[in-house]
Amino acid sequence: MREARTTCPYCGVGCGVVASVEKNEIVDVQGDPQHPANFGRLCVKGSALHETLGHGGRLTRPIVDGVESDWDTALDAVASRLRKVRDAHGPEALAAYLSGQLLTEDYYVANKLFKGFLGTPHLDTNSRLCMASAVAAHKRAFGADAVPCCYEDLEEAELVVLVGSNLAWNHPVLYQRLKVAKQRNPLLRVVVIDPRVTDTCELADLYLGLKPGSDARLFTGLLAWMAARNKLDRVYLEAHTQGFEEALAAAREQDAGVEAIAADCDLDAERLETFFYWFASHLHVVTLFSQGVNQSSSGTDKGNAIINCHLAGGKIGLPGAGPFSITGQPNAMGGREVGGLANQLAAHMDYDTPGARDRVTRFWATEGLVPCLPEGPGHKAVALFEAIERGEVQALWIMATNPAVSLPRTDRVRAALAKCPLVIVSDCMANADLLAYADIVLPASSWSEKDGTVTNSERRISRQRGILSPPGEARHDWWALCEVAKRLGFGEAFGYTHPSEIFDEHARLSGFENGEGSDERRRVFDISGLAGLDRAAYDALEPIQWPVNAAAPRGTARLFTDGRFATPNGLARMVAVRSRPPAQELDAARPLRLNTGRIRDQWHTMTRTARSPRLMNHRAEPFIEIAPEDAAALGVEEQGLARLQGVGGRYVGRVRVSRGQRRGEVFVPMHWNGYFSGSALSGALIDNHVDPVSGQPESKHGAVALAPLAVEWEATLLVADDLDVAESRWCDRSRYWARIPLGAAHRWQLAGGEPTSAHGEVESASPEWLSWLEATLPVPPTLWCTDPASGRLRAAGVDDAGRLRWWFMSGPPRELPNLAWLAERFGEAASGESMAAEHRRRLLAGCDDGAANQGPVVCSCHQVGQRAILGAIREGDDSVEALGARLACGTQCGSCIPELKSLIEEEKAHALAEPIEDPAVA
Numbered sequence: 001m002r003e004a005r006t007t008c009p010y011c012g013v014g015c016g017v018v019a020s021v022e023k024n025e026i027v028d029v030q031g032d033p034q035h036p037a038n039f040g041r042l043c044v045k046g047s048a049l050h051e052t053l054g055h056g057g058r059l060t061r062p063i064v065d066g067v068e069s070d071w072d073t074a075l076d077a078v079a080s081r082l083r084k085v086r087d088a089h090g091p092e093a094l095a096a097y098l099s100g101q102l103l104t105e106d107y108y109v110a111n112k113l114f115k116g117f118l119g120t121p122h123l124d125t126n127s128r129l130c131m132a133s134a135v136a137a138h139k140r141a142f143g144a145d146a147v148p149c150c151y152e153d154l155e156e157a158e159l160v161v162l163v164g165s166n167l168a169w170n171h172p173v174l175y176q177r178l179k180v181a182k183q184r185n186p187l188l189r190v191v192v193i194d195p196r197v198t199d200t201c202e203l204a205d206l207y208l209g210l211k212p213g214s215d216a217r218l219f220t221g222l223l224a225w226m227a228a229r230n231k232l233d234r235v236y237l238e239a240h241t242q243g244f245e246e247a248l249a250a251a252r253e254q255d256a257g258v259e260a261i262a263a264d265c266d267l268d269a270e271r272l273e274t275f276f277y278w279f280a281s282h283l284h285v286v287t288l289f290s291q292g293v294n295q296s297s298s299g300t301d302k303g304n305a306i307i308n309c310h311l312a313g314g315k316i317g318l319p320g321a322g323p324f325s326i327t328g329q330p331n332a333m334g335g336r337e338v339g340g341l342a343n344q345l346a347a348h349m350d351y352d353t354p355g356a357r358d359r360v361t362r363f364w365a366t367e368g369l370v371p372c373l374p375e376g377p378g379h380k381a382v383a384l385f386e387a388i389e390r391g392e393v394q395a396l397w398i399m400a401t402n403p404a405v406s407l408p409r410t411d412r413v414r415a416a417l418a419k420c421p422l423v424i425v426s427d428c429m430a431n432a433d434l435l436a437y438a439d440i441v442l443p444a445s446s447w448s449e450k451d452g453t454v455t456n457s458e459r460r461i462s463r464q465r466g467i468l469s470p471p472g473e474a475r476h477d478w479w480a481l482c483e484v485a486k487r488l489g490f491g492e493a494f495g496y497t498h499p500s501e502i503f504d505e506h507a508r509l510s511g512f513e514n515g516e517g518s519d520e521r522r523r524v525f526d527i528s529g530l531a532g533l534d535r536a537a538y539d540a541l542e543p544i545q546w547p548v549n550a551a552a553p554r555g556t557a558r559l560f561t562d563g564r565f566a567t568p569n570g571l572a573r574m575v576a577v578r579s580r581p582p583a584q585e586l587d588a589a590r591p592l593r594l595n596t597g598r599i600r601d602q603w604h605t606m607t608r609t610a611r612s613p614r615l616m617n618h619r620a621e622p623f624i625e626i627a628p629e630d631a632a633a634l635g636v637e638e639q640g641l642a643r644l645q646g647v648g649g650r651y652v653g654r655v656r657v658s659r660g661q662r663r664g665e666v667f668v669p670m671h672w673n674g675y676f677s678g679s680a681l682s683g684a685l686i687d688n689h690v691d692p693v694s695g696q697p698e699s700k701h702g703a704v705a706l707a708p709l710a711v712e713w714e715a716t717l718l719v720a721d722d723l724d725v726a727e728s729r730w731c732d733r734s735r736y737w738a739r740i741p742l743g744a745a746h747r748w749q750l751a752g753g754e755p756t757s758a759h760g761e762v763e764s765a766s767p768e769w770l771s772w773l774e775a776t777l778p779v780p781p782t783l784w785c786t787d788p789a790s791g792r793l794r795a796a797g798v799d800d801a802g803r804l805r806w807w808f809m810s811g812p813p814r815e816l817p818n819l820a821w822l823a824e825r826f827g828e829a830a831s832g833e834s835m836a837a838e839h840r841r842r843l844l845a846g847c848d849d850g851a852a853n854q855g856p857v858v859c860s861c862h863q864v865g866q867r868a869i870l871g872a873i874r875e876g877d878d879s880v881e882a883l884g885a886r887l888a889c890g891t892q893c894g895s896c897i898p899e900l901k902s903l904i905e906e907e908k909a910h911a912l913a914e915p916i917e918d919p920a921v922a
């Protein structure tokens, strides 16, 4: 057994991981105690990393025109077809769409090839969907896309304001750090500003459940309030900023006092003023903002409204102070560093940076090349797919992302992809529904195989190390790009043999002519201090925060500590912000405001996290969260099925009635793709309105209609993974389906038919079930029984060798037995074991001890279900500690603690509401 240090590939916290490796297999992962992002902690996703590995479901060979091929053929095809499109339609007919999942070295090579050598500006990334508005706000205010803060600032602050961030679910380790800081310093206050009551509110001293989209109104109101009460730092404003008067004048245009702001934000005026007072009266304030701010048609303005307040109060460049944008993806910042956004050139130089185009041309030695470096920015993500739709872009190389799921108007994106003459997809998983649109598929290496660097939200560069060999013929993305470059005649510039050489070039470019011109400020992104590392030094590189250069050889924790910014005159720019409502308007046809976001245990389109069955148990099916009053008014029930209709399609999911949801608003997760459910693409519900500055789509502000999905029947089918059945045979029968990996089997939740009963209830078992099962599955029913009272059918198929092949139950999923027991039986079958006689006897009951289904899993680390927790609470375990002592829930990564607390509170509320029996009467 050996240990290898690497980095988690999920969220922007960028935790260090220690992987235990045995015989080319990772058998365990632990948090790296030496990594400064997490100091040994991991959340549930990180701690399940080793469960998401394995070669099953991986792409292992290139595919050309639907036929498995070899690398030479595939690379020749990529190069010749790109050349053909360029020759026929010009360089701007070529495009690339990248991902914050890529390593910096992959990103660097892609940017260099497409912009520098193919001469197209159309290279953008899915980071456009995540933090482009924060990038634009940083550039407008600071002159550079530079995050001023570091994680320690959360621990040094007197006040932490979380805006549009469910930190507890989306950046759990950072949330744990904040929680510990609050325990150590009871004077540290936390304010949560979010339309939804999320698990993050567990830490809140003050919660402001504002109207979606009113964030800019709140922060411009705060600026006006600070000015009116003489709470500005006039000395700082005078010495270090410009544009204050204009920014204040714009804020005052809408300001009519706290009452008016509160009314516009749909908040209680007293609570709002409490926040204003807290913000204004503390110097050490961190405002942490995330997708709730960025994913808006006014996201850049919202970011600047927040930054304005920090500049106006001098709350920046100090320990425990500053506006802090947290990225969603592990390497969103690395992509920004190399120029992976369509409006960037390279190494934090934009097209309008004086001398940048000439400098990059000389550095890459592309003088005289035709076509040469583009002269201006390319299409940002949404515009890129519109250009494909119009036929202007004819060749697209997509790496490590799935725009067919994640972009708004997925219907149009899919139509554009279907129409695009050349689609090249580099991916590691075979179940991405994007592959259906690919002319050429290149099998990519994945986490634990890739070797390079990533940069987290606090500008910390960490090594992600290659620990395992890629399966089959999967190869690194940078290698595939270089091979194509060589075939296009650019071999000299792409002769890298190891990622350390790419990193070295990237580091040298960051320092190249940096700040040398007489009228130039130093570019903040400068890692020239890391240039020249040999392979051994690169491999041993410890996490370090940029800038890293001669002046800061050990890196830089905080930026702008001297009050000098990266603007031409060194002054921060305050931006005049005028609040405006979401672009997607509500109307009679679509009266509900739609919010979209992540859930605790899943990542992006689930291609990796769904490989760990325990991560699927927290929220197993796509869902729709809705306020109780709206649920009652619209006739939908907890755990029933409902349908959302949006501008570009429909979404079907299970209803979750939640008091944390504002009236008139619904929330859906963004994860489910076409492999996991038939109609649960959140992107289909979002129109493609974007922020005019950043190009980021308005994913938090959809407009939808909701109705119950009336069905005649519901059923659950568990099918062994290796059973050769065309999936569509049961999907076709269903108006709703969801696939839920269980380990050695897949669980299918199915629902369909038109309700026949007048009251619309789900009917009992259809009399056709047995014949349908016999016709659909290769192993006929061997055991079955029908409950005479309910008419429900349970059946199972056991093959001649005595192995469980499938299991079926008609009826809604709340009637399911404990599926863990059945999953074990499928696991035995996968290892070739036949079922023990006593198990076979109990098969239709679905468990060996009569244990019921435990409901949704709350603690993923210890697989503790909601029913067991509620049972323990009712028996008196009414604290997180007591529950942990009895059930072990909440004792590992801690991600479920807020949910445990909510369950305790809910149970207490129930108990109080229940009438107390009078013993005398009883």
Ligand code: SF4
Pocket: 008, 009, 010, 011, 012, 013, 014, 015, 038, 041, 042, 043, 044, 045, 046, 047, 170, 171, 172, 173, 174
């Ligand atoms: S907090 Fe983010 S980076 Fe850290 S383990 Fe969890 S998902 Fe990975």
